[in-house]
Each structure stands twice: as C-alpha cells, then as structure tokens.
Amino acid sequence: MSETAVTATTTFRERLYVTWWIWPLPLLAAALLAAEVHMGFPGVRSWLPYVVLLPLTVFLIIRMGSTTVEVSGGELRVGEAHIPLEMLGEVEVIGPDRRRAAMGRELDPAAFVMHRGWIKPMVRVRVTDPEDPTPYWIVSTRRPEQLAAALKSGVTKG
Structure with missing residues (x-):
C-alpha cells in the first residue's frame, strides 16, 4: 500500500495558553489543599499531596487552558x-x-x-x-x- 502525502499550507496558527497571572490562584489552592492533607497524616504520607496535587494542577492548567487556532x-x-x-x-x-x-x-x-x-x-x-x-x-x-x-x-x- 502506498500513501500519498498531501501538504496543507498553514496561513495562520496561534496557540492560546493561560497567561501567567492566572497561574498563582489554582497553584495556591492546590498548595492549601495539600497542606490540609499534610496536617492529617504523619510520616511519608505527609509530603505525598504536594507531589501529586501541584504537578497535577500544572498539568490541568496547561491541558485545559491551551487551544490552537489555525487556518x-x-x-x-x-x-x-x-x-x-x-x-x-x-x-x-x-x-x-x-x-x-x-x-x-x-x-x-x-x-x-x-x-x-x-x-x-x-x-x-x-x-x-x-x-x-x-x-x-x-x-x-x-x-x-x-x-x-x-x-x-x-x-x-x-
């Protein structure tokens, strides 16, 4: 089977992303939630919410906040x-x-x-x-x- 590649010309492309001044509020909320969980669990489990919630928040901001507009x-x-x-x-x-x-x-x-x-x-x-x-x-x-x-x-x- 042979495939023919069709090259599409892109005349406009823009990636819309969340601006920097929106990031602090969700990150602060994630840190506060992690701190609440941290206070309830001693030992190794106390730092686990920070390791999970902060990167997860960053991932969600990037994933849900970015869109591509393209012609x-x-x-x-x-x-x-x-x-x-x-x-x-x-x-x-x-x-x-x-x-x-x-x-x-x-x-x-x-x-x-x-x-x-x-x-x-x-x-x-x-x-x-x-x-x-x-x-x-x-x-x-x-x-x-x-x-x-x-x-x-x-x-x-x-």
Whole structure:
C-alpha cells in the first residue's frame, strides 16, 4: 500500500495558553489543599499531596487552558472543531471595546464560541452554509488582524 502525502499550507496558527497571572490562584489552592492533607497524616504520607496535587494542577492548567487556532488546508480549526473556508462569509474583528456587547446582548445562542477571558480581541466569522444551524463562529485571538486576513484570503480563493 502506498500513501500519498498531501501538504496543507498553514496561513495562520496561534496557540492560546493561560497567561501567567492566572497561574498563582489554582497553584495556591492546590498548595492549601495539600497542606490540609499534610496536617492529617504523619510520616511519608505527609509530603505525598504536594507531589501529586501541584504537578497535577500544572498539568490541568496547561491541558485545559491551551487551544490552537489555525487556518490550514482550506479549513478554520479551533481546538477540535473545524469548518471549510468555502462555508465562511464575512469576517469581523471585534476589539476589546466591543467584546462585552459581542459576548452579551449581541450573542446568538446558536453561535460557536471559543472565548478566553484573558484574551481581549476576537474575530467573528459568518457561516454561509444554509444547512448549518450555526450563524457564526466567534474566536478569541491575540492577533485578530492576521487571522482575519488569513480567513479572507482563504474565503476568496475557495
């Protein structure tokens, strides 16, 4: 059996991760929980909660707090979700000043939302597929102009 490799060009890729100022609170909570367990068990078991809870907290922050936004191979990929670029329409950059309205009174409940509270700018992309009940995707990004440009160039090519 032979396989043919298809190389997909990536026009935009961004890894969204938890910013440094969010880390202290969960780590402090894990340390306090470990200290409570430490006080109840003497000997070797007293240090075990620190060895388990602190690395586990770091792992969960990294795993649950990171998402990839990518325009590649004719698709917009946000985490596990993806949609072909030819099914996308108008692209709108939402600045930090309009974020509250976009995520509040203007938000359609059927929209696909990937929102990270510590990332202020967002991009809203209309879905033009009549079969899709999702009216638009709204995605947090640190580089909204670059994402919008990659989406617009992909939409016009497709």
